[in-house]
């Protein structure tokens with residue numbers, strides 16, 4: 528099987544390496560041409576996945592069209608805000624039978640499209656039934672180290688999801704299937720916003736009670752928004768929802784949580800981001816989610832406060848006061 532992986536960040540590189548080690552012919556496309564040269568020479572992604580020796584049979588390319596041409600499966604792992612532009616370029620070179628798997632977690636800020644909506648509007652119709660979405664609790668560094676991990680792959684029909692499940696599963700990377708594309712992709716995108724908030728709480732010096740409250744009430748608003756977008760509530764109790772939410776709100780490897788911690792400690796967003804090579808998807812997804820919730824008339828109090836902290840320079844301490852001062856209500860509404 529010939530596989531192309533688009534995006535050589537930490538996650539794309541990890542998945543490309545995992546697939547190459549399974550014996551597939553994998554080409555990893557990187558946005559940075561100089562990184563392609565260094566990876567080819569040193570078998571290491573020194574920018575995004577340092578100190579991991581990449582499989583000897585993994586190939587690298589800076590040519591997007593060439594990377595997607597003639598492949599049986601394409602794995603798309605760019606930051607979500609550039610997915611559309613990349614697929615406009617790549618789309619015409621993808622053959623109709625190709626399985627397409629998106630592993631990016633985010634929502635576009637201007638169009639408010641999820642990745643499935645972006646791909647359906649950008650890629651040829653013949654590919655739509657071949658689109659699948661990989662999500663779940665999976666820090667790249669731990670997957671690259673071979674630590675046991677469970678994720679979920681969603682497809683419109685179970686058969687397509689099963690095909691992808693077979694391709695990506697290993698004895699340490701266990702993949703489940705799901706047919707709720709919207710739930711699986713929204714779980715992965717929205718948990719980043721709540722992880723930022725959990726980071727803010729930690730950065731302010733609050734404790735485990737506050738974090739547990741944010742995780743649980745965060746899941747409630749993720750589920751509400753998901754239902755408004757046609758997702759199934761049960762998906763949010765699964766790997767792509769609760770699973771990834773717990774990981775990202777508690778794990779020190781999370782970039783989103785780390786950005787939140789720095790905000791809570793009083794640093795400014797611009798300054799925090801200027802020191803980061805990696806992407807914290809939740810920053811843009813907070814804006815997109817806030818806008819989407821307004822458009823759909825869904826209450827998302829934690830996301831709203833996160834939006835105000837990030838985009839209107841609200842004092843994080845005041846955001847907490849405002850969250851706690853909301854009208855008292857029943858839990859299950």
Ligand SMILES: NC(=O)C1=CN([C@@H]2O[C@H](COP(=O)(O)OP(=O)(O)OC[C@H]3O[C@@H](n4cnc5c(N)ncnc54)[C@H](O)[C@@H]3O)[C@@H](O)[C@H]2O)C=CC1
Pocket residue numbers: 534535536537538539540557558559575604605606607609630631632633665666667668804805806807808
């Ligand atoms: N790192 C992880 O543990 C996981 C990441 N993801 C998701 O995977 C996606 C990619 O994230 P990472 O691999 O973590 O990236 P990263 O944060 O390690 O690296 C940044 C990536 O953005 C790319 N990039 C920056 N500007 C670009 C542009 N203008 N055009 C094209 N590419 C550009 C870089 O080439 C690099 O691949 C995100 O949606 C993320 O949420 C999902 C699961 C796990």
Ligand SMILES: O=C(CO)COP(=O)(O)O
Pocket residue numbers: 632663664665666667719722771774775780781782783784806807808
């Ligand atoms: O999505 C992830 C793990 O499942 C990675 O989270 P961060 O982007 O916050 O590092």
